[in-house]
Amino acid sequence: MSDISKLYSEKVMDHFQHPHNMGKVEDCSGKGRVGNPVCGDLMELQIKVEKSPSADGGKEIITDAKFQTFGCGAAIATSSMLTDLIIGKTIEEAKKVSNQAIIEALGGLPPVKRHCSVLAEEALEKAINDYLEVKKKGRIKI
Amino acid sequence: MSLDKQVYLDYAATSPVKKEVLDAMLPYLTEKFGNPSSLHSWGQESRQAVDDSRRLIAKFLNVKEKEIIFTSGGTESDNMAIRGIIIGLGARLKKEAAPMHIITSQIEHHAVLRTCQYLEKNGLAEVTYLKPNLDGIIDQNKVKEAIKENTALVSIMYVNNEIGAVQPIREIGKMIESENRKRTIRETRIYFHTDAVQATEYQEMNVEYLHVDLLSFSGHKIGAPKGVGVLYKKENLPFQKMIFGGEQEMNLRAGTENVAGIAAIAKAIEILQENKAEKVEAVNKMRNYFIEKIEKEISDIELNGSRELRSPNNINFYFKYIEGESILLNLDLVGIAASSGSACTSQSLEPSHVLVSVYDNPERAHGSIRFTIGEKTTNEEIDYSVEKIKEIVEKLRAMSPLVPEK
Known part of the structure; x- marks a missing residue:
């Protein structure tokens, strides 16, 4: 039957039931916590950034990302999808991952749940800024 | 229905x-x-079926037959009771009278709250939300304490639909009666309405015992179909009808009668009265x-809600650190039906007004789940459900950033 789950695409339900990259990153390079339990959504994204050893000058690459989320099915699925989309990307590439890209990757979201994808985008932005800030202060070696 | 197990809560x-009930209503459709x-x-x-049904329900509530109005459901009954009294009184008191005052509560069903807000917005009443x-x-x-000189109506629900809190309707009714005795002729009396939609099956419904002037209930909560309800309205109240047309329902509610629905709600009432005390006790035990x-x-x-003053069918818990919609989705995936106070399950994205009012804590509303059982619920179903919950x-919780670190 699963009437409630018909609200969501198969992809959303799949990520909701079997979320990818849940938890915390060991020695994370940056984190972003957005939302508020009062509003019913709270997301924390942690990323690990490492320099690629390749010949191209060593780009900063997100080698790991993990999330923890308090929220509805859409909030959990967007968090999970976000980590999938950014792992392996350079910081510059990851900056371009928009909420729309998350929605598309999930095969769509109901209109009332679009704010969850915005929250995910904000978490990413905050985590990247956190990383850049920390790097600027020279507290981590890349 | 691919799941082997289905538990309706x-x-x-x-x-x-x-x-x-179905057997009793079907002939009136064919x-x-x-x-x-x-x-x-x-x-x-x-006509005979409608009259017989009215007689049975009048007897159930211990009122006169002409005091029973069949409606389309609980919402219409609530709307009709509140608007009917306020607009009816307004017509009687003429325009120079100050707007009438309504006392209700913050935890009423939207059928009552939105009606009060409508009257407020249109300058027809001022409202205190307790x-x-x-x-x-x-x-x-x-x-x-909230009663004022211009108080004309008190509307308090009998049993809250979300947390199952059973309200002291009889005590409030008796208090209003004694206030009314103190009133002078110039003032109108105070009328008392109760929304008994969640009370019908499990609480005392004798109107004389309850001391109410108006009472609403619905068919589909008690084993009759959706689309039929009842409003009890004491005779000779100032009252303005809402639906105009023919002279059905003592000229108080126009429209060809929903005969099959009316036969059904009467049958449902007849059934729930059989061994009522034993059935209530059994459900209570299960709860x-x-x-x-x-x-x-x-x-x-x-x-959530009172442990003692609690409806026999209601279980409502706040599960800390997690959110209601994701609990409901997971429950649905294992065949369990429940409901949530979370904003994420509503189109409005507002958390339950009931839980927010009682606990002043939106987070609690987001993380609360209501389970409501019925006569047919079994111990085995509860065991399965608790295991899955x-x-x-x-x-x-393994996913939640809110769980405190150990």
């Missing part, structure tokens, strides 16, 4: 039509299809079993 949302307003035998057969205590109960003394089991198996939870809560 949302009886306060709606209930299945009972077999006997061979006995006459319009009760028609003089011929088809019509008279339908805050319940921490058990979700409206204190009769608070109702008394206690459910509550105790959850409290034993799962940590970091709180029961436990797994789901653990799974979601």
Whole structure:
């Protein structure tokens, strides 16, 4: 039957039931916590950034990302999808991952749940800024 | 329906039509299809069914037959009661009278709240929305303190639909009667309405005992179909009808009668009266079993509503650190139906006004789940449900950034 789950695409339900990259990153390079339990959504994204050893000058690459989320099915699925989309990307590439890209990757979201994808985008932005800030202060070696 | 197991724990949302009820109503959809307003035998057969149903329900509430109005459901009954009195009184008092005052509570059903807000917005009434205590109960003394010279109507629900809190309707009714005795002729008296939609099956419904002037209830919560309800309105109240047309329902509610629905709601009332005390006791026991089991198996939870003044069918828990919609989705995936106070399950994205009012804590509303059981719920279903609830809560807490680090 699963009437409630018909609200969501198969992809959303799949990520909701079997979320990818849940938890915390060991020695994370940056984190972003957005939302508020009062509003019913709270997301924390942690990323690990490492320099690629390749010949191209060593780009900063997100080698790991993990999330923890308090929220509805859409909030959990967007968090999970976000980590999938950014792992392996350079910081510059990851900056371009928009909420729309998350929605598309999930095969769509109901209109009332679009704010969850915005929250995910904000978490990413905050985590990247956190990383850049920390790097600027020279507290981590890349 | 691919799941092997299906457990329905949302009886306060709606209930299945009972077999006997269906048998009683079906003939009025097919061979006995006459319009009760028609003089011929088809019509008279339908008229008889409506009259018999009215007699049975009048007896159930211990009121006169002409005081029973059939409606389309609880919402219409609530709308009709409140608007009917305020607009009816307004017509009687003429324009120079100050707007009338309504006392209601913050935890009423939207059928009552939105009607009050509509009257307020249109300058037809001023409204006091009482805050319940921490058990979700409206204190009769608070109702008394809120009474003003222009108070014309008090509307307090009998049983809250979300947290199952049973309100002191009889006490409030008696208090209003004694206030009315103190009133001078110049003032109007105060009328008392109760929304008894969630009370019908389990509480005392004798109107004389309750001391109410108006009472609403609905068919689909008690094993009749959706689309039929009842408003009890004491005779000779100042009252303005809302639906205009023919002279059905003592000229108070126009429209050809929903004969099959009316036959059904009467049958449902007849059935629920059979061994009522035993049935209430059995459901009550099942509810206690459910509550105790959850409290034993799962940590970091709180029961919403009163432990003692609680409807026999209602179980409502706050599961800390996790969100209601994701709990409901997971429950649905294992075949369990419940409901949530979370904003994420509503189109408006507003958390439950009931939980927010009682606990002043939106986070609690987001993380609360209501289970409502019925006569048919079994121990085995509860065992299965608690086992699954436990797994789901653990799974979601593992994901939550709110769980305190150990």
